[in-house]
Amino acid sequence: MIYIEYSFSISPKQPATDILIAELGEKGFESFIKSEIGLLAYILKSEWEEDILNDVFILKNPDFQISWSHKEIPQQNWNAEWEKNFHQIKVGDRCMVRAPFHRAENLQYDIIIEPKMSFGTGHHETTHMMLQQILDSNLEGKSVLDMGCGTGVLAILADMKGAKSVDAIDVDEWCFLNSKENVERNNRNHIKVYQGDSSLLVGKKYDVIIANINRNVLLEDISIYSDCLNPDGALFLSGFYLKDLDAISSKCSIHNLQFEKKLEKNNWVSVKYVN
Known part of the structure; x- marks a missing residue:
């Protein structure tokens, strides 16, 4: 597969970078790396159009100076790019998310992720907060769904936390294959990975659902x-x-899901609801 790489120079970086990631995600961009000058963003060439950025609002905001260029990136160059830009992260003092080429540390949960083109390394605020939510939750003996699993990192931590079964689902084929690889890499035996959308959930029941x-x-x-x-x-x-929290909570309330807990980081949020 061939990807198109966009390199954005952004000043000031925040909140423009996070807004740009959100807008590009809706355009089909799959992966993002925050760089010294701004952001690198990647989209499959088959999904790309020359005018894809024409209606990206943040690029027209006079409060920010944003310039960009783009080029084709052959798939075989991608792993080298990750090795140059992907750094291990810690979530509190209990969990590390690292690539195979990083040295392990003596933490309770050591997750090895080969991210490739999948979203979910722990670097983005939303993934980091969801890891924190899982760390703070008792999943022992519970059935778990990781919807939009990306790299499978959340499913892997849920399994490490003692879930009896975990279904990991992503609509993107690359994420599906990457999650399967990462599940095997971490020797997790209770995770099943599926490619598809919410239509796969008909007739399914879970104790915990995770959706990032x-x-x-x-x-x-x-x-x-x-x-x-x-x-x-x-x-x-x-x-x-x-x-967006009010709209999310309102929709949850309609379906008898009650707000319990919120984490917030750089205007992104992670929320727990219970029934």
Whole structure:
């Protein structure tokens, strides 16, 4: 597969960088790396159009100076790019997310991720907060769904936390294959990875549902998540900004899901709802 790489120079960087990531995500861009000058963003060439940025609002905002260029990136160059730009991260003092080429540390949860073109390394605020939510939750013996699994990092941590079964689902083939690789790499035995969307959830039931997806998909699928939750179940949502929280909570309330806990980082939020 061939990807198109966009290199953005952004000043000031925040909140423009995060807004740009959100807008590009809705355009089909799959992966992002925050750089010294701004942002690198990647989209499959087959999904790309010359005018793809024409209606990206943040690029027209006079409060920010944003310039960009783009080029083709052959797939075989991608792993080298990750090795140059991907740094291990820690979530509190209990969890590390690292690539195979990083040295392990003596932490309770050591997750090895080969991210390739998938979203979910822990670097983005939403993934980091969802990892924190999982760390703070008792998943022992519970059935878990990781919807929009990306690299599978959240599913892997849920399994490490003692979940009896984990379904990891992503609509993107690359994410599906990458999640399967990462599950095997971390020797997790209770995770099943599927390619598809929320239509796969018909007739399924879970104790815990994790969904780190964009706002519009969440609003569309909250009713499905509610139907899939067992009594006393928990729904963890992220992938949206603080300004979208009222709309998300309102939709959850309609389906008898009550707000319990919120984490916030750089205007991104991660929220726990219970039924």
